[in-house]
Amino acid sequence: MVERGHKPSNLPVSPQTMAPQARITNENGRVNATLPSGEFVEVLLHGATIISWKTANGKENLFVSSKARLDGSKAVRGGIPIVFPVFGPPPKNHATSELPQHGLARTSHWEYLGKTSSESTSGGDSSVKLDFGLSSEMVGTDLQDHWPEKFGLTYSVTLSPQGLETSLQVSNVGKSTWEFQVLLHTYLRVDNISDVIIQGLEATPFTDKVAFAEQQEAMKNEWEPSGSPAAPERTTPSMDVISIKSETDRVYHNAQDGPIRVLHKGSPRFEIVRDMLGDVVVWNPWEKKAAGMNDMGEGEWKNFVCVEAGSVSSWTKLESGETWEASQIMKAF
Numbered sequence: 001m002v003e004r005g006h007k008p009s010n011l012p013v014s015p016q017t018m019a020p021q022a023r024i025t026n027e028n029g030r031v032n033a034t035l036p037s038g039e040f041v042e043v044l045l046h047g048a049t050i051i052s053w054k055t056a057n058g059k060e061n062l063f064v065s066s067k068a069r070l071d072g073s074k075a076v077r078g079g080i081p082i083v084f085p086v087f088g089p090p091p092k093n094h095a096t097s098e099l100p101q102h103g104l105a106r107t108s109h110w111e112y113l114g115k116t117s118s119e120s121t122s123g124g125d126s127s128v129k130l131d132f133g134l135s136s137e138m139v140g141t142d143l144q145d146h147w148p149e150k151f152g153l154t155y156s157v158t159l160s161p162q163g164l165e166t167s168l169q170v171s172n173v174g175k176s177t178w179e180f181q182v183l184l185h186t187y188l189r190v191d192n193i194s195d196v197i198i199q200g201l202e203a204t205p206f207t208d209k210v211a212f213a214e215q216q217e218a219m220k221n222e223w224e225p226s227g228s229p230a231a232p233e234r235t236t237p238s239m240d241v242i243s244i245k246s247e248t249d250r251v252y253h254n255a256q257d258g259p260i261r262v263l264h265k266g267s268p269r270f271e272i273v274r275d276m277l278g279d280v281v282v283w284n285p286w287e288k289k290a291a292g293m294n295d296m297g298e299g300e301w302k303n304f305v306c307v308e309a310g311s312v313s314s315w316t317k318l319e320s321g322e323t324w325e326a327s328q329i330m331k332a333f
């Protein structure tokens with residue numbers, strides 16, 4: 001073989017640089033990504049709320065109300081708001097007691113930290129990870145006063161043709177130990193809630209928040225011997241799949257590990273796999289309650305079911321310097 005003294009060195013062309021890339025835009029407080037294969041995700045920096053997730057055929061998988069406020073004035077009614085450091089109305093006599101319902105993450109302005117792409121030669125299985133951050137210094141001073149713990153949150157949203165992964169890291173960057181609850185308040189879009197069945201929670205005990213609220217209402221004028229409010233009881237599972245036929249607000253405690261499946265008219269629509277998010281909330285306000293919500297369009301309650309993976313049955317303690325991580329992976333069909 002003849003030695004070529006002036007052989008040009010190879011151009012730095014690798015399959016990676018030739019490969020089609022995910023398109024990312026970061027404008028007007030929104031970051032979105034489109035994969036070469038067509039999947040799409042959009043994240044609002046307000047709350048790092050995912051407000052759209054589409055499969056390659058353009059089908060939207062998340063519900064966002066037509067009356068949702070996307071201008072930062074309120075938590076988004078739809079998508080995937082992040083609940084932290086407390087789920088629901090904060091308990092009295094707890095460090096979070098002065099915070100609003102569902103905490104401070106969903107109404108704070110997050111920072112976009114950047115993307116990591118992984119490309120394939122064909123572009124057929126490229127994926128992209130978008131990272132977002134929120135620290136205690138970034139939340140409003142009123143909220144800092146209400147919950148003065150020093151925290152750092154990193155939220156990673158990974159879009160691939162196989163699905164959408166959302167993972168949250170919670171770090172204690174302060175000197176003292178604190179505790180938190182966390183939940184991904186996912187509004188899954190469905191054509192009609194009455195045609196939905198949820199599988200995978202049949203064997204899990206749950207708290208029925210609707211029944212509890214009714215009980216409390218009925219007991220309002222009755223004498224309370226201890227003066228302290230009763231705690232909701234856990235209902236023994238019925239071993240039935242869940243269908244939703246009225247207002248539903250249930251906290252399933254320490255659900256079994258397997259996937260949760262949402263079927264529509266008997267066909268698979270969503271599958272959710274959880275890591276470190278042991279509890280699952282199933283919520284739909286139904287007609288009457290939805291009519292009283294000023295950020296819910298008329299009749300739109302039929303078009304979603306919230307299946308919310310979280311860690312809310314108890315409090316997770318985090319010591320100074322510790323980081324805790326949890327995630328969910330969703331597939332849509």
Ligand SMILES: O=P(O)(O)OC[C@H]1O[C@H](O)[C@H](O)[C@@H](O)[C@@H]1O
Nearest residue numbers: 075088101102209249281283306
């Ligand atoms: O109206 P929000 O504060 O967004 O809360 C919406 C819903 O979130 C969860 O699903 C709770 O279990 C419900 O009790 C609550 O009504």
